[in-house]
Amino acid sequence: AQTVTQSQPEMSVQEAETVTLSCTYDTSESDYYLFWYKQPPSRQMILVIRQEAYKQQNATENRFSVNFQKAAKSFSLKISDSQLGDAAMYFCAYRSAISGAGSYQLTFGKGTKLSVIP
Amino acid sequence: DTEVTQTPKHLVMGMTNKKSLKCEQHMGHRAMYWYKQKAKKPPELMFVYSYEKLSINESVPSRFSPECPNSSLLNLHLHALQPEDSALYLCASSLPYSNQPQHFGDGTRLSIL
Numbered sequence: 001a002q003t004v005t006q007s008q009p010e011m012s013v014q015e016a017e018t019v020t021l022s023c024t025y026d027t028s029e030s031d032y033y034l035f036w037y038k039q040p041p042s043r044q045m046i047l048v049i050r051q052e053a054y055k056q057q058n059a060t061e062n063r064f065s066v067n068f069q070k071a072a073k074s075f076s077l078k079i080s081d082s083q084l085g086d087a088a089m090y091f092c093a094y095r096s097a098i099s100g101a102g103s104y105q106l107t108f109g110k111g112t113k114l115s116v117i118p
Numbered sequence: 119d120t121e122v123t124q125t126p127k128h129l130v131m132g133m134t135n136k137k138s139l140k141c142e143q144h145m146g147h148r149a150m151y152w153y154k155q156k157a158k159k160p161p162e163l164m165f166v167y168s169y170e171k172l173s174i175n176e177s178v179p180s181r182f183s184p185e186c187p188n189s190s191l192l193n194l195h196l197h198a199l200q201p202e203d204s205a206l207y208l209c210a211s212s213l214p215y216s217n218q219p220q221h222f223g224d225g226t227r228l229s230i231l
Contacts, residue, residue: 033217043206045161045222052217091160097217104149104174104212106220108160 002027002094006109013082014117020067021077021112023092031097034068034075035106040088048090051075053097079114087116121145122223124209130229133199139226141192141209147221149173149214150192152184155206155225167192168214196228204230 003026013019025034036048051059051068058066063080079086092109122143131137141150149168153161166174167186181203183195192209206227210220 033219035219037222042224043208043227044224045208045210047219047221050217050219089158104151104166104168104214105163106161111158111160 002029002032002096002107004092004094004107004109006090006092006112008112009110010113010115012115012117013079013086015082015084017082018078018080019082019114021079021090021092021114023075023077023109025073025075025092025094025107027073027094027096029096029098033095033097034066035093035095036064036066036075036077037091037093037108038086038088039091039111040085045091049077082116084116084118087114089113122209122211122221124207124223124226126226127224128227128229130231131196131199132231133201135199136195136197138196139194139207139209139228141194141211141223142190143211143221144190145211145221146189147211147213148189149212150186151210151212151220152192152194153208153210155208161208165194199228199230201230204228 032053034051038046049061067076089111094107125140152164155161164178165184170186185193206225208225209223212220
């Protein structure tokens with residue numbers, strides 16, 4: 001079974017500064033997908049960024065980028081130029097690429113609560 | 119605006135009541151999911167429907183009964199719930215067997231008296 005670990009229960013960052021959220025995972029599979037989801041107090045889980053394991057290039061989405069280290073099974077999220085609206089719970093998630101029931105299941109980490117200080 | 123719509127936003131019910139949660143999407147997704155989320159915890163998968171057929175049931179108690187009447191609609195029927203069932207219930211949808219992510223609704227906040 002896969003596991004996802006987020007070792008930072010809470011983080012804070014000054015507005016306009018950069019912050020990195022950590023995520024490690026454990027799997028025996030070679031092909032899979034990794035995601036970062038954001039959940040503000042409004043409750044909706046919002047996709048921030050995704051990475052396919054077979055791609056060596058790190059994914060980027062505007063101010064959000066990842067550092068994907070497949071050998072180390074690490075998938076950290078960097079938020080640049082932090083904004084007040086970035087304050088939320090961030091979940092790292094893993095999904096198998098193997099066809100079948102496993103491809104439906106998202107394995108979530110416990111989450112990191114990010115606070116943005118004005 | 120979310121592309122996955124859940125109703126109601128909030129629900130308070132007694133342990134003897136019967137109620138239903140509704141989820142709707144019009145993105146052409148053929149996989150739909152129910153999750154339960156307790157405060158400060160990640161979502162826990164309950165059920166998965168693929169092409170309107172139940173694909174995964176994560177050993178959920180029978181007081182929760184899912185239904186997928188068509189490819190756009192997913193219901194969760196509730197009966198004789200317990201106080202520990204109070205939680206945020208999230209619906210999600212995705213393209214099945216693809217690298218596309220799950221899209222989540224805003225959730226229904228359920229309180230059991």
